[in-house]
Amino acid sequence: MKNIVKHRVFWPAVALVALLMLNAIARPSFLSITVQDGELYGSLISLLRNSAPLMLVALGMTIVIATRGIDLSVGAVMAVSGAVALTIIADSPTPEAPGTIATAVAVAVVVTLIAGAWNGFLVAVLGIQPIIATLVLMLAGRGIALLITNGEITTVNSAPYKFMSQGYLLGFPFAFFVSIAAIVIVVLVQRRTALGMLTEAVGINPEASRLAGVRSRGIIWGAYAASGLLAGFAGILYSSNIMAADSNAAGNLIELDAILAVVLGGTSLMGGKFSIAGTVIGVFTIQTLKSTIVFLGVPSPVTPVFMAAVVIVVVAVQSPLLRRTALRAVGSIRGSNSNTTEVAK
């Protein structure tokens, strides 16, 4: 029991479960899942589908944060990705052909991989502070996306492209499988190889890691490249959902949600130890919160206030200091009793 409580994702999981239970109590329909034509529908299923872009971005953000960095450009990179993919499809004579889609997706993610590598170059090679280095692309990225689409919102009609965010496979939304695949690949790459441990070492103490012979530069560079690549896939899912490349709306403020998801999952912004499981829980927590806000009918101007209030509660529950203070308050009541017994002896 004690080991479970001590596990790093225990408190994040408690927060998520509590949020889910609140929803289930407030609206019993929350838990209901219906089957139509072998496809599952319901609030929980929507949650799985809608969380996919944030999941991809937050996974990349976790790795970057583990290196003691941050990637503010993910939203803009999503916009670039959607712009590239939809421009290719729109210019193609065969927008429905799988080959066209494959080309569009491949080119888009290669472009975002390069964008991520650019961030990595600025941070790892030139030594620019991550927040500034990625701010460059955060500001420039949407401009680049608008250049690609000639300043318009490119729209397309392509069933296979639409399938990626809205289609179903084996009863579940296809986007959910994209999430799963990304989680599995990131976990395998980080934990089955030595990359995870070396990334943590670099994040905790870059100089000591260098002296121990760790290729810090390559590891940091790789983290930003991975973040760019994952944001690229997130951009594809986003544009597939609305079938348009909206350079201003795509991934707007998603960097903040992603950072929040990472932190809610128990990974420190100080870098070092990271938890993929924690980030997954963090993403679901944020997505559930968003759906709760819609359900409660919180007027949209006050949504940020509501969101902030809940986030404060969730973070406070996870704060070791707060928990310790609470424990000590309980302990001091008990402690004063035991003191009196000692005196009696």
Place this chain on the structure above:
Amino acid sequence: MDSAVPPLVEVSGATVRFGAETALSSVDFRMFPGEVHSLMGENGAGKSTLIKALTGALPLDAGEVRLNGVPVRFRSPHDAQQAGIRTVYQEIDLLPNLSVAENIMLGREPRRFGAIDWKRVRSEATVALADLGLDIDPASQLGTHSLAVQQLVAIARALSTEVKVLVLDEPTSSLDLDEVAELFRVIRELKQRGVAILFVSHFLDQVYEICDRITVLRSGSLVGEYKIQELLRIDLVQKMLGRSPGEIATRAPAAPTEKKSQTVLSGAGLTVRPGIANATIELVEGEVLGLAGLLGSGRTELARALTAVDRLDGGTLLVTATGGSPRTPREAIFHRVVYSPENRRTDGIIDRLSVEENIGLALQAQYGVFRRIPRARMRELAASWVEALGIRPADLSRPAGQLSGGNQQKVMLARLLALAPRVLVLDEPTRGIDVGAKVDVQNLVGELADSGLSVVFISAELEEVLRVGHRVAILRDGAIVDTLPSDGLTVDSLLALVAKPDENAE
């Protein structure tokens, strides 16, 4: 100073727990006015914990602190300062970019019409400095002064309020002999004023020179309180270690292995500006080469140049055995030339990784990302080193940052030895660690050399350099002026060589 005078500070039954572990177990401790008291114990004995509890940095789980007979409870270091307990920490916690006067008066600047009265800041700071006999310009920037002066400024800062108790944690570790004498003069003056002083140091000589009373701790418990004249040094060491002196006898230096005098590492004309200029060094198989030099002579710079941590501005480094000239630490490790840095905390240990990961880190880095060392093998490897070097606590999953200094040093050594090195460059491997661990490290170095490893051993303690080294290279102003067998040297003759003015060098 008899028990007729009531103690100024009295701590009774002090207990501090970190989770399941008890760092301090029911310790009694007292300090008298006008007395210098020393707290002795190995690393991890609970000295820092007791100091922190006394100065309000850590809450007591049980027990109480009495000041002038009145029970007090400090919730923060600020509370303790208000009560007249001031602390000067080992790492100087001043702001190097501000002036000396600003540092002394920081946080309690005299005000006039709501704005800081700079005139009075300077005049009060001047008085505080004069009290310590420190003749420096209060308007000068703190960072431009030597560490010793900064240390004294830190003390001036602690003193310029109503101080009753002054805690000095390792105040002399960065001072030279003259500066220590100056500090002691100040301490004696404070004694006259009736201040109770807690002097914590690893240097037994200094403890015996300045202290009146000693409290010994071991593994978080009180061993006893003694008057200095009633406790022989050998007894003190025994009480600290809990073993008899025979068991900690140092190993005699092995005979220099003349026969297999094959060079393994050579540096010619090594230059790294501004630290070393044109240093030439040769390291032979199976020898321990001591490096002796004053602070600023380029000891650390040379060590970093030898292990390719810093890029060379000139000269060549050659690992003779492999014919390689490494340019990065990674390449040096590939040629099995490894470095244990002077500053373990910032350049060595990865504090939030476990002991196991810290030990395996360099080996894993050599294997590369894709050849992951299986978990079981990593554990086995780490466990065998923990066992061989006596790392305590022997808990592989504990974050290495929680270990005491001596054990962190051993973890560093384990990381390097796991690489099966040919050349081991140790920069101050025994600084800030206790007697027991120090002897362990010195003996280990001897054994490693016997088994064919070459070691460069750097220490500010000349006695140690002589004891461990087969040969001693003397470093002055960034160049090696001479290399001598340690047999023919004494601490005094070595000191003379090290401190000789440069014009006589050629």
